[in-house]
Amino acid sequence: MIILLVEDDASLQRGLLRALEDMGHQAVPASDGEHADTLLSAEPFDLVVLDLGLPKLDGLEVLRRLRNRRKSTPVLVLSARDRTQDRVHGLNSGADDYLNKPFDLSEFEARVRALLRRGQGAQTRVGMLDWSWESRQASIAGEPLVLSAKEISLLETLLQQVDRVISKETLSHRLGDVDMAAGDNTVEVYIHRMRRKLASAGLEIITVRGVGYLLRETADAR
Numbered sequence: 001m002i003i004l005l006v007e008d009d010a011s012l013q014r015g016l017l018r019a020l021e022d023m024g025h026q027a028v029p030a031s032d033g034e035h036a037d038t039l040l041s042a043e044p045f046d047l048v049v050l051d052l053g054l055p056k057l058d059g060l061e062v063l064r065r066l067r068n069r070r071k072s073t074p075v076l077v078l079s080a081r082d083r084t085q086d087r088v089h090g091l092n093s094g095a096d097d098y099l100n101k102p103f104d105l106s107e108f109e110a111r112v113r114a115l116l117r118r119g120q121g122a123q124t125r126v127g128m129l130d131w132s133w134e135s136r137q138a139s140i141a142g143e144p145l146v147l148s149a150k151e152i153s154l155l156e157t158l159l160q161q162v163d164r165v166i167s168k169e170t171l172s173h174r175l176g177d178v179d180m181a182a183g184d185n186t187v188e189v190y191i192h193r194m195r196r197k198l199a200s201a202g203l204e205i206i207t208v209r210g211v212g213y214l215l216r217e218t219a220d221a222r
């Protein structure tokens with residue numbers, strides 16, 4: 001997923017860029033409203049994280065221009081203004097969600113995931129596996145697949161980037177959302193378990209040595 005991150009506070013921008021990259025996304029930074037508006041006119045993004053107080057062009061104006069171009073890109077608004085009036089204004093201008101500063105990184109990640117999920121539609125099918133982004137439940141050929149919380153996090157991450165390599169660090173980080181003690185070995189254990197659970201769905205998880213893992217349909221299923 002490609003995310004535009006519009007934030008003029010340099011240290012916050014750095015922190016959020018890292019968080020988005022750790023989640024396995026490509027993040028493009030912009031530090032003022034005009035630059036953001038130019039990028040949004042030129043390229044498609046899967047999500048925009050938009051600060052409101054920006055130099056050159058206010059965040060709400062960037063949002064208004066985006067919606068005037070009839071773009072439905074999800075927008076997560078960040079703001080230090082915690083007045084209810086601003087929140088209502090932001091949502092009326094076409095923001096999909098709103099996060100007041102200061103916020104926890106885990107809260108930020110949860111909002112980003114939810115908005116990206118919404119953009120992907122409610123349901124994903126790969127091989128014989130059906131996945132609901134809403135209920136976070138999987139089934140194979142109509143049979144519910146029983147998964148632990150960590151297995152759900154792992155599968156969700158793999159499904160966000162089917163046919164693309166996901167780094168071991170990203171998966172470790174994602175498993176760490178559930179249990180902070182998760183290490184490299186934990187990823188291997190869970191990948192091994194997930195392979196067995198997904199085999200009957202015609203899916204395989206390939207190890208790309210020194211890089212990470214990739215979920216795809218097995219050759220005979222394609």
Ligand code: CA
Nearest residue numbers: 008051053054
């Ligand atoms: Ca600002």
